[in-house]
Every structure is written in C-alpha cells, then in structure tokens.
Amino acid sequence: MEEAQRIQALPPYLFARIDEKIAAAKVKGVDVISLGIGDPDLPTPDHIVDELVKAACNPANHRYPSYVGMLEFRSAVAEWYKRRSNIVLNPQKEVVTLIGSKEGIAHIALCYLNPGDIALIPDPGYPVYGVGTLLAGGVPYTMPLKEENGFLPDLDLIPEDIARKAKLMFLNYPNNPTGAVADETFYLKVIAFAKKNDILVCHDGPYSEIAFNGYKPLSFLEILGAKEVGIEFHSMSKTYNMTGWRIGWAAGNARVIEALGRIKSNIDSGVFQAIQVASIEGLLGNQDLVREMCKIYQERQDIVIEGLNALGWKVEKPKATIYVWAKVPKGYTSTSFSELVLDKAGVVITPGNGYGEYGEGYFRISLTINTERLREAFRRLQDNLGKFQF
Secondary structure (H helix, E strand, O other), rough: OOOOHHHHHHOHHHHHHHHHHHHHHHHOOOEEEEEOOOOOOOOHHHHHHHHHHHHOOHHHHHHHOOOOOHHHHHHHHHHHHHHHOOOOOOOOOOOEEEEEHHHHHHHHHHOOOOOOOOOEEEOOHHHHHHHHHHHOOOOEEEEOOOOHOOOOOOOOHHHHHHHHEEEEEEEEOOOOOOOOOHHHHHHHHHHHHHHHHHHHHEEEEEOOOOOOOOOOOOOOOHOOOOOHHEEEEEEEEOOOHHHHHEEEEEEEEEHHHHHHHHHHHHOOOOOOOOHHHHHHHHHHHOOOHHHHHHHHHHHHHHHHHHHHOOOOOOOOOOOOOOOOEOOOOOOOOEEEEOOOHHHHHEEEEEEEEHHOOOHHHEEEEEEEOOOOHHHHHHHHHHHOOOOOOO
C-alpha cells in the first residue's frame, strides 16, 4: 500500500527525532537533562483544575460540543483581548475555538491554498507552518530570519512575482525559536504588504504573555488594519501551562474565522466542554499566577544566559518567550554540536537546523526545567566541554 505523495513529502517531526535520541541515551544509562522541547514543567493553576473537575461532573458537558466552540469560551477570549490590549472582537463571528493552536495552523492552509499556491514561511520557524502548507498541496516560500535584521523577515526581498502569487503569510512574535520580538512599525509594513498583494496574514502569538522586565509584546490584532488582512492564533498552552489540554483559538477577520470553522466542522467535533469551561476560568480569573510564572522563567533565563556567557558565548537576554537561541561554536554544525553536548554531557539541546535552513549554525535551549537541573546542566558542560571559541 503506497503512501500518498503528500505524506511522502513530509520530513520526520523535529521533536519525534529528539525523543528518539533521548530514549537511546537513557537505554545506555545516561541521566539525560533535556533542554529541548518547550513543554512547560510548571503545573496548571489550581483554580483552573478545580473548575475542570466541577465541569467534568456535569453530564451536559459530555455530549458533543459546538464545532466552533462554546459561545461562553469565545466570549471569554474576546474579553481577554479587550482587557489586555483594548481589542474589540465579536465572539460570534471573530473567534473560533481550536484543539490547540497547532491544529488551526495546520488547517488554515486547507482553507486557502490550492495545489501550487504559495505560502510565505519564516525560516527558522515552527515546523507546522511548512507542514500544513505541504499537506494542502501548497508551496512554501522561505522568508529568512537573520540576526542582522532582528530575526524579522525583510519583505522588500520577496520578489514581486512571488508576492503576487502568495496566498498566506505566517508570522510568529514573540518568536519561536529565536526569542525575537516585533514592533508596530514592522506590523504596519506587513499589513501594507498584505493589502497590496491580497495575502492572508496568520500571526501565531502563543508566547505573548511570557515576557520580562516590564516588556509587553504587541498582539498583531491591536495594529490598525490587522483584522482587514489577518487572524491571530493563540492558546492556553504556554500562558496557563495547559499544553496537554489541547485548547486554543483563532481570532480576527470574520470571513477567515468562518472558513476555518467550516473546515473544522467537517474534520473534528470540537473541544471537550469541560475543558472550555475550565479555560474560561483561566482567561477571566486572577492573572497573578501568570506574572509569577514569568518571574520563574526570568530566573531560569538568567541561569542559562550566565552559563552560556561563562563558557564563551555573548548572548543577549531575550525580551520574551521560554527559549534562548544561540550560535554554535566554531567548527560545528547545529547537529554536530547538539550531538556533542548529548554525548559528552548528557544534555539535550535542539539543533537550529530543525527549524529550517536558516536555523543552521544555531541551537535552542528551552527554559522548561527547574533551576537545580539547569545549574546541573551547565556544570556538566563546564566539566566535560569547557570554554568554546566563536
């Protein structure tokens, strides 16, 4: 039985390969410290879990949910945006519930790409932008994210014929994997570019609430004209430590939200209502725990930055996200350096080339591990590898 061409074209998922390497090291008896996958280790806040327990005891919540999500949840999303950034959303027409934002990111390509259509994909970037494009029969066109440009795509370098043919543009700020942020000037340029070329902008913003030293990342939707050309994906995963719950949303342009809801109604049956009820509590309840979470990540970021710089790096502290993005030392590729660190120190870092061609020469460290293990990881690097040249 031959696989379809669309699946034959897919690369192995990055984190599946990392899991395999971790498993192989553990078989050898290595005490592996994984700084790889960005899966929060902090618990979901108690008040959200308590609300889930109550909602799960209600038999009404065990029936099929709404395909586009409970209006109460979508209204909570709209209220969250209003409170956060004074963004006004119609919860009935401008918000759709997702089974985690990853699902919506993959499905939006099915809504807008015909075979051969172009999607503009950031590189390095979250692999699902390109994978969703390929599954829809589309053609990914790489927008390089380079350090000298603040890891922002240079829209002026996109050829006019590509821009005219492009149907989608994926963006992600605060950025995974680089930790970069975007300002209003950049977003206004994106909106003008999208209007000129009739492109749908899909902004992925799951790290907007994880920021440091008073910095507040912009939502794409708060920029003038954003809803005319795009939508924003978000989720409960990183803000409320709910990665396993699988709930998120897309918000913005009403026509696009309707199209995404329409395709979802033919593919899935929505999110378990008890999870939606609990998520309402997260969105509308006390946000002090989110601020405390950022303090914990700040402490971990300090350990990582100080640890890297003590070993020869000169890494600046990111303003946001749960990641640190750094160059590999002289004489190494992303893969060879990641393998060296695992083999010699039992520490997992993510090779930058797993995020695309322009991730080569970098690696990513996730802050989703406690301070004791982080310090142990850098002790191992110091003891087994020492200082590096750049």
